[in-house]
Amino acid sequence: MPGLKSKISNLRSTYAVIVAGGSGSRMQSALPKQFIELCGEPVLMHTIRAFYESRSSPQIILVLHAGYHQMWESLCGKHNFIIPHTIIAGGETRFHSVKNAVDQITGNNVLIAVHDAVRPLVSHDIIDEAYRCAAEHGSAVTAVKSRDSVRQVKDGISAGVDRDSIYLVQTPQTFQSVLLKKAYEQPYCDSFTDDASVVEKSGITIRLIEGSYSNIKITFPEDIAIADSLINKKATIR
Numbered sequence: 001m002p003g004l005k006s007k008i009s010n011l012r013s014t015y016a017v018i019v020a021g022g023s024g025s026r027m028q029s030a031l032p033k034q035f036i037e038l039c040g041e042p043v044l045m046h047t048i049r050a051f052y053e054s055r056s057s058p059q060i061i062l063v064l065h066a067g068y069h070q071m072w073e074s075l076c077g078k079h080n081f082i083i084p085h086t087i088i089a090g091g092e093t094r095f096h097s098v099k100n101a102v103d104q105i106t107g108n109n110v111l112i113a114v115h116d117a118v119r120p121l122v123s124h125d126i127i128d129e130a131y132r133c134a135a136e137h138g139s140a141v142t143a144v145k146s147r148d149s150v151r152q153v154k155d156g157i158s159a160g161v162d163r164d165s166i167y168l169v170q171t172p173q174t175f176q177s178v179l180l181k182k183a184y185e186q187p188y189c190d191s192f193t194d195d196a197s198v199v200e201k202s203g204i205t206i207r208l209i210e211g212s213y214s215n216i217k218i219t220f221p222e223d224i225a226i227a228d229s230l231i232n233k234k235a236t237i238r
């Protein structure tokens with residue numbers, strides 16, 4: 001959609017907070033999964049490029065555990081990776097990592113997308129639609145409908161659930177900065193698994209936008225092969 005970038009940025013500045021402060025315990029690899037090579041370059045570079053090349057072209061804030069800052073700089077040199085970004089130290093949980101970045105963003109008329117570094121297959125269309133929707137409605141949380149049947153287990157007994165009412169949440173999760181900053185002033189709570197849960201706890205109704213089944217989160221070892229094949233498929237379609 002030509003003109004979308006200017007339409008959004010005329011109204012508000014756009015930021016992308018790429019959270020890469022995790023240790024990737026479920027991946028069980030020596031190197032945290034955000035640094036594993038996928039089609040010739042670290043996962044994280046694919047993710048940053050997706051935002052940089054989107055029409056919204058946000059300012060990028062990368063959240064990385066302090067112990068990996070130097071290694072990341074060497075990787076950028078090795079891969080000649082020159083996309084501009086600011087690096088911030090990660091925190092103890094995803095919540096604390098996001099908070100560290102959000103606390104650095106000033107200005108009221110700003111849109112902030114929070115995105116997992118380990119979702120490198122996010123499309124430009126999803127990124128742009130999330131900024132557009134958040135500009136209009138305050139929030140835009142990417143999600144897909146469950147494709148499997150769903151059952152809920154209570155006291156050892158399972159009961160079917162209407163799967164059309166079940167959405168699986170992804171990132172980006174994009175918000176007007178006033179809402180996100182206020183939400184991240186709350187004390188940490190174990191139920192904060194994503195940004196939507198933090199913002200919702202602050203009293204805001206969350207708006208969902210359509211995600212993609214290809215926008216996978218690299219979590220377990222087999223996900224690397226899946227992501228690799230999806231990236232190769234995308235390259236063939238182009």
Ligand SMILES: Nc1ccn([C@@H]2O[C@H](COP(=O)(O)OP(=O)(O)OP(=O)(O)O)[C@@H](O)[C@H]2O)c(=O)n1
Nearest residue numbers: 019020021022023024025026092093094097117
């Ligand atoms: N303290 C943390 C924990 C997680 N993340 C980021 O949040 C995203 C989603 O988290 P997840 O997939 O759970 O990553 P890890 O915490 O690294 O993995 P695991 O739970 O298997 O240890 C990842 O991009 C991860 O780097 C972060 O920035 N800071």
Ligand SMILES: C[C@](O)(CO)[C@H](O)COP(=O)(O)O
Nearest residue numbers: 116169170171193194195217
């Ligand atoms: C934010 C997230 O990717 C949305 O699906 C997810 O909640 C992260 O969860 P994890 O337990 O840290 O993998």
